[in-house]
Amino acid sequence: MDTLLLSRIQFGANISFHILFPTITIALGWMLLAFKLAWQRTGNEKWMEAYRFWVKVFALSFGMGVVSGITMSFQFGTNWPGFMEAVGNIAGPLLAYEVLTAFFLEAVFLGIMLFGASRVPVWMHTLATFLVAFGTTMSAFWILVLNSWMHTPAGFEMRDGVAHATDWLAIIFNPSMPYRLTHMLLASGLTVAFLIAGVSALRWLWGDRSDAVRATLRTGVFVGAALIPLQILAGDFHGLNTLEHQPAKVAAMEGNWETRGNVPLLLFAVPDEAARENRFEIGIPNGASLILKHHAAGVVPGLNDFVGEDGSVMHPPVAPVFYSFRVMVGTGFAMLFLSWGAAILMTRRRAGVEGLPRPVLWAMVPMALSGWVATLAGWYTTEIGRQPWLVTGVLNTEQAVAAVPAPMVATTLIAYLTVYAALLIAYIGAILYLARKAAHGDRPETTTPRGQPMAAHVPGE
Amino acid sequence: MTYFGDPALWLPLTFAALMGLSILIYVVLDGFDLGVGVLFPFAEPAEKDRMVASIGPFWDANETWLVLAIGILLVAFPAAHGAILTALYLPVAIMLIGLILRGVAFEFRAKAPPARKGLWNLSFYAGSMMTALSQGYMLGMYIMGLEQRPATWAFAALTAVFLTVGYSFIGAAWLILKTEGALQRKAVGWAKGGIWGLILGLGAVSLASPLVSPRIFDKWFAMPEALFLAPLPIISAALVALLWIALRRLPARDDSFAWFPFAVSIALFALAFCGMAYSFYPYVVPEKLTIYEAASAPESLFIILIGTLFVLPMILGYTALSYRVFRGKATALSYE
Numbered sequence: 001m002d003t004l005l006l007s008r009i010q011f012g013a014n015i016s017f018h019i020l021f022p023t024i025t026i027a028l029g030w031m032l033l034a035f036k037l038a039w040q041r042t043g044n045e046k047w048m049e050a051y052r053f054w055v056k057v058f059a060l061s062f063g064m065g066v067v068s069g070i071t072m073s074f075q076f077g078t079n080w081p082g083f084m085e086a087v088g089n090i091a092g093p094l095l096a097y098e099v100l101t102a103f104f105l106e107a108v109f110l111g112i113m114l115f116g117a118s119r120v121p122v123w124m125h126t127l128a129t130f131l132v133a134f135g136t137t138m139s140a141f142w143i144l145v146l147n148s149w150m151h152t153p154a155g156f157e158m159r160d161g162v163a164h165a166t167d168w169l170a171i172i173f174n175p176s177m178p179y180r181l182t183h184m185l186l187a188s189g190l191t192v193a194f195l196i197a198g199v200s201a202l203r204w205l206w207g208d209r210s211d212a213v214r215a216t217l218r219t220g221v222f223v224g225a226a227l228i229p230l231q232i233l234a235g236d237f238h239g240l241n242t243l244e245h246q247p248a249k250v251a252a253m254e255g256n257w258e259t260r261g262n263v264p265l266l267l268f269a270v271p272d273e274a275a276r277e278n279r280f281e282i283g284i285p286n287g288a289s290l291i292l293k294h295h296a297a298g299v300v301p302g303l304n305d306f307v308g309e310d311g312s313v314m315h316p317p318v319a320p321v322f323y324s325f326r327v328m329v330g331t332g333f334a335m336l337f338l339s340w341g342a343a344i345l346m347t348r349r350r351a352g353v354e355g356l357p358r359p360v361l362w363a364m365v366p367m368a369l370s371g372w373v374a375t376l377a378g379w380y381t382t383e384i385g386r387q388p389w390l391v392t393g394v395l396n397t398e399q400a401v402a403a404v405p406a407p408m409v410a411t412t413l414i415a416y417l418t419v420y421a422a423l424l425i426a427y428i429g430a431i432l433y434l435a436r437k438a439a440h441g442d443r444p445e446t447t448t449p450r451g452q453p454m455a456a457h458v459p460g461e
Numbered sequence: 462m463t464y465f466g467d468p469a470l471w472l473p474l475t476f477a478a479l480m481g482l483s484i485l486i487y488v489v490l491d492g493f494d495l496g497v498g499v500l501f502p503f504a505e506p507a508e509k510d511r512m513v514a515s516i517g518p519f520w521d522a523n524e525t526w527l528v529l530a531i532g533i534l535l536v537a538f539p540a541a542h543g544a545i546l547t548a549l550y551l552p553v554a555i556m557l558i559g560l561i562l563r564g565v566a567f568e569f570r571a572k573a574p575p576a577r578k579g580l581w582n583l584s585f586y587a588g589s590m591m592t593a594l595s596q597g598y599m600l601g602m603y604i605m606g607l608e609q610r611p612a613t614w615a616f617a618a619l620t621a622v623f624l625t626v627g628y629s630f631i632g633a634a635w636l637i638l639k640t641e642g643a644l645q646r647k648a649v650g651w652a653k654g655g656i657w658g659l660i661l662g663l664g665a666v667s668l669a670s671p672l673v674s675p676r677i678f679d680k681w682f683a684m685p686e687a688l689f690l691a692p693l694p695i696i697s698a699a700l701v702a703l704l705w706i707a708l709r710r711l712p713a714r715d716d717s718f719a720w721f722p723f724a725v726s727i728a729l730f731a732l733a734f735c736g737m738a739y740s741f742y743p744y745v746v747p748e749k750l751t752i753y754e755a756a757s758a759p760e761s762l763f764i765i766l767i768g769t770l771f772v773l774p775m776i777l778g779y780t781a782l783s784y785r786v787f788r789g790k791a792t793a794l795s796y797e
Binding site: 063 | 517527529532544557560561568758773782
């Protein structure tokens with residue numbers, strides 16, 4: 001394998017590993033704040049118990065996100081020096097603002113949030129929790145601005161092969177940014193909702209009947225049920241935005257070779273790029289035209305439009321985009337059925353968690369990781385769909401790669417993959433261990449942070 | 462943008478100064494928590510918990526200064542960023558894996574099953590060692606002008622050891638400040654054991670830089686510069702002497718002067734850093750690329766500068782707040 005492919009695999013592996021954890025911490029930070037405020041408002045200990053369990057998962061996820069994020073900040077330079085040389089004037093300030101407005105905020109206040117409860121007044125601890133959640137979201141904002149700009153660059157001009165900023169508002173609010181940000185924040189919310197529901201279901205199945213586990217199971221199911229329709233809608237809008245700005249990506253997602261109307265929605269197919277056709281197609285007639293153009297005869301762009309006269313292919317590799325997209329959408333619908341099914345069972349006759357049959361609870365357990373699957377599949381769709389461009393129309397991925405010898409990239413790649421695999425196992429193992437410990441009654445004793453007399457809250461009940 | 466003269470001149474200088482400040486803050490702050498990791502095998506299990514407790518609330522923010530430094534290199538001097546990081550590809554990879562291993566160990570050693578704690582302690586130690594050694598190696602290679610030769614590798618191997626021992630020294634100084642009783646007495650012993658790393662490290666860097674580059678030699682030993690610069694080595698030597706005297710008397714019965722070794726370590730790191738900055742200016746890639754040649758477009762630097770001037774004081778402010786909240790002797794870490 002050559003340096004380009006190895007570098008792409010290495011960066012892909014790093015960013016895939018990394019995104020797992022911010023996807024959890026972005027929404028879990030807000031969830032923790034909600035638990036904390038619910039406790040302060042109602043005085044009900046179950047919320048504090050929920051907070052204490054999930055803050056551990058948060059700390060664990062945050063640590064994983066930090067260390068894998070540091071790795072990425074270096075790999076821009078070690079593996080992709082051409083990226084910053086060409087578009088550093090745009091990417092640089094955006095990354096700088098991420099570090100300045102997000103990284104320090106989260107890192108400093110995380111210390112107070114985790115270990116400071118007995119050292120600061122309650123309001124400051126709540127404020128620290130808020131600032132950590134705010135920081136993670138700011139971080140998501142800036143990095144998605146940069147990522148979106150790479151997909152749909154705006155507000156710049158090229159001088160001597162180097163991008164120069166001309167309009168920062170146009171750069172920040174580039175055409176795909178609002179859609180991508182919304183889609184990702186909802187993805188984070190869903191990931192956390194299903195993680196909380198799944199882990200709580202597991203604790204329930206292990207015999208934990210505490211009020212806290214009831215509360216978190218309900219929260220997970222209902223937040224998931226509320227967000228998934230919004231996400232399907234946001235995804236649809238994002239798709240239309242992509243159709244407008246990156247038609248080659250949509251063509252690959254739909255597996256559509258020729259530009260034409262009445263394009264079916266392919267449920268399954270095996271795209272064959274050599275023959276430039278699909279095998280084993282199963283589709284819904286006119287489906288893709290209806291979704292993308294809102295009428296059956298709507299013309300959908302085809303991949304063959306993106307092949308130069310000299311045979312140079314300027315569209316992304318079809319199969320990975322095509323499959324990833326289907327994995328994402330399939331997982332999304334599984335989330336829809338499970339969360340709505342569970343929500344209906346729980347509200348029917350006000351049955352609560354008792355209304356959930358064991359098979360549903362068991363289904364929730366593997367679905368705890370459904371957010372990860374959908375998020376990764378979605379990112380593969382959009383990022384592989386951006387190829388062969390690193391920055392659409394501006395910079396090829398090939399032009400940006402470092403001239404590092406391939407064996408060196410291969411060696412470090414193997415080292416990273418080994419570490420990541422071990423850490424992933426350890427992470428899931430630790431969450432299961434924490435869940436088992438909590439389920440078997442080894443809950444942290446219920447103490448009250450300084451200056452927070454419980455009685456002060458009870459009258460509100 | 463012509464209010465302060467030519468921005469193509471002062472903007473790169475400002476960013477070089479900001480980057481230098483971030484690197485210095487990083488080396489001091491992550492230096493002490495890496496040092497605590499380096500000292501791990503010498504401590505008993507209960508002491509290990511206390512040592513981690515002394516750095517638990519800080520390590521993450523400390524590492525963020527590295528991200529800021531590398532970020533400034535990336536955004537302000539993109540050409541240099543690529544040149545330096547591709548030249549240091551392997552040590553960077555080792556450092557990153559080290560940072561991963563130690564960073565996750567903070568959480569895992571407290572949350573994974575107790576039977577695994579030994580494994581995570583090992584991960585914490587190994588990660589700290591990998592990080593410290595590779596940073597020292599990179600420092601050596603940088604002083605050697607990023608030239609890849611057996612002689613430069615040998616020098617870099619030396620600085621790797623010296624910086625690691627130097628980190629263990631500042632880690633011990635931190636523990637003298639943040640702990641008490643038996644562990645504090647142990648930390649004084651560790652500091653005495655580690656001070657040679659600091660001295661040899663300072664010596665090696667000070668001697669090698671002028672010998673490698675005639676340009677740096679001239680900057681230091683020409684008159685009258687030599688006179689102005691003389692205080693730098695003299696103050697450093699005096700501080701080392703004071704440190705040695707202090708370590709023989711610590712810990713005091715009323716715990717006075719427990720802050721002294723840590724404060725002096727900071728001063729020594731800062732002085733050494735100023736010396737290096739003076740040597741290498743105006744180069745960002747030694748003898749190849751100046752900060753002016755490597756700088757990004759002024760309009761991009763300007764927009765970062767505005768943000769930095771606004772946000773950096775806030776960062777310093779809430780960092781100070783965090784050190785204030787967790788002031789005093791380290792207590793057992795708990796979420797309660």
